[in-house]
Amino acid sequence: MTAAKRPRRLRDWLVDFALFALAVVWGIVLSGLRISAAEVPSVVPAWLFTLDQAVGALGCGALWFRRRWPTEVAVALVLLSSFSEMVSGAMLVGLFTVAVHRPPRTSLTVFALSLLAAVAYALLRPEPGAPGLLLFFIGAACQGTATGWGLFVHHRRRLLVSLRERAEAEARRAAREEIAREIHDVLGHRLSLLSVHAGALAYRPDAPPQDIARAARVIRESAHQALQDLRQVVGVLRAPVGELPQPVFADLRSLVAEAEQSGMRIRLVQEVAGEVPDALGRTVYRIVQEAVTNVRKHAPGAAVTVAVNGAAGTGLDVAVTNTAPTAPAKAGQAPGPGYGLLGLAERVRVADGELEYGPLADGGWRLTARLPWPS
Structure with missing residues (x-):
């Protein structure tokens, strides 16, 4: 279940703002490096540099929708990263989000798509003095780190959920066993009394009237008490065993x-x-x-x-x-x-x-x- 299906908590807002700020700072740093190196006019045309900044800003803004549509946002950012370097920070956040909230198969598919985008970027925007293969490996390492971190968080969450479900199942099993023990202990004693005296009447139909009367009285009293005990056992099914009257020493x-x-x-x-x-x-x-x-x-x-x-x-x-x-x-x-x-x-x-x-x-x-x- 994604976070979009429940109201965002304060922790969710803080995480979203931190990742948004990280993507913005990433883009600002890359933009500052381009400007300080005075490479914008000679390497990157002015129109492309302006477009790159605009795409980077839009990519950072899209991160606020990553919880609702993690795969869609990540794929869009990956495609934009094939020509825009300013959106790369937001793209890494998108890869991380998909790995956290979606199955590993989906995460690895988006990661493979990001590798193709890295190849496209190296071909479309080669850097003077920097081999394209080196740029590809640097990008792949960053993308692999984001995806791997997300997969770790994903599996850790699944493990915690599994442990919690296992603990709840164990608690339910223990409760069922406790109820079964109570049913056996409470009713077994009474029903054995009924069985013994009813068997005696069947075995000795010619017994003296006083013996028959005494056996019948025991059967009646045991049956009444068994009904009382049965009501208590039904209460066990409706309330914790510890809340019901229990025998003491x-x-x-x-x-x-x-x-x-x-x-x-x-x-x-x-x-x-x-x-x-x-x-x-x-x-x-x-x-x-x-x-x-x-x-x-x-x-x-x-x-x-x-x-x-x-x-x-x-x-x-x-x-x-x-x-x-x-x-x-x-x-x-x-x-x-x-x-x-x-x-x-x-x-x-x-x-x-x-x-x-x-x-x-x-x-x-x-x-x-x-x-x-x-x-």
Whole structure:
């Protein structure tokens, strides 16, 4: 996008004025050299010298339109430079502008045209005592420098845009991953409760009425809470995750109590000195929540122990251990790392912690995490 598509900023005006002044000074210096050397009458006819100055002035004025029509202005100045030396300064600015604002193919094409114009100038206006080939090489060097500088600026701008777009894409990807983790952590726990109790009702249709009533109550409460959690997840899609209510370390007891009420054999062993920061507490909560959900799905009937201990300055250790299951897991729910553990590993990695998990010799499973807790 060229600068003509947006209002010029103060910096744009300053750059335009500086380049205009540079082209004017270039023309004035060349004109002064001609006059001081007294070569105008003998080498350059008076009418041509006057025309050259007029063309140079018009070329400098055309630079104010270089942002809107960079290629057109540059080509016009290149053609004028085939016979006018006073316009050469403006022509160099035009080459630089094309190289900055247009693709390299266009810039190199205009540069090649400028080389032809340099050849034409050397043939049309030879200098006494100065070989035409030398004049051509001097002009080509100046034109190549202007074009090369413009190409450097062009590629630098593209690189900055690419880096900015890559950073924005990375931020969007991180936000999507965070939302996916929230959806899995929040809804997976509730839906696993629904699945366990609904499966129990289907497996034991002849269960005592009080057991059926208790399972139905848990299903109703879990479904209601799942709806509440779903509304929160929808809020995640509309607002940054950090702006929504998030669990803290104090909610860990409620999570364990809820699992216990659902029929899971679970106990919490907690030895924590000091007040756990919210971000650290939220990570601990999600670790335990995911581990409990996995036990419910993959190790029905297992006894679970949740151990949390640590202090500021020494770190916080979380361990969730379950015994071997006393009932077979549902079809399609074989033990092993899934997307939940992968997401949990990413969450722990973001917190600069370490996560380990795996089976035990007695058929159980253990998940441990060590998280930093600055003093």
